[in-house]
Amino acid sequence: MKAKFAISCVSCGDKIQPGKEISKNKDENWVHKPVEDSEGLP
Ligand SMILES: [Zn+2]
Numbered sequence: 863m864k865a866k867f868a869i870s871c872v873s874c875g876d877k878i879q880p881g882k883e884i885s886k887n888k889d890e891n892w893v894h895k896p897v898e899d900s901e902g903l904p
Contacts, residue, residue: 865892
């Protein structure tokens with residue numbers, strides 16, 4: 863879905879501006895879409 867408010871991505875900490883595509887991660891927190899997995903980095 864699209865963000866209705868300016869929020870912060872819990873995965874990367876970046877700001878997400880209203881209108882950006884966002885998604886919920888497994889912990890029900892908003893992150894950028896596609897969902898980022900902070901533990902997926904090498
Ligand atoms: Zn992010």
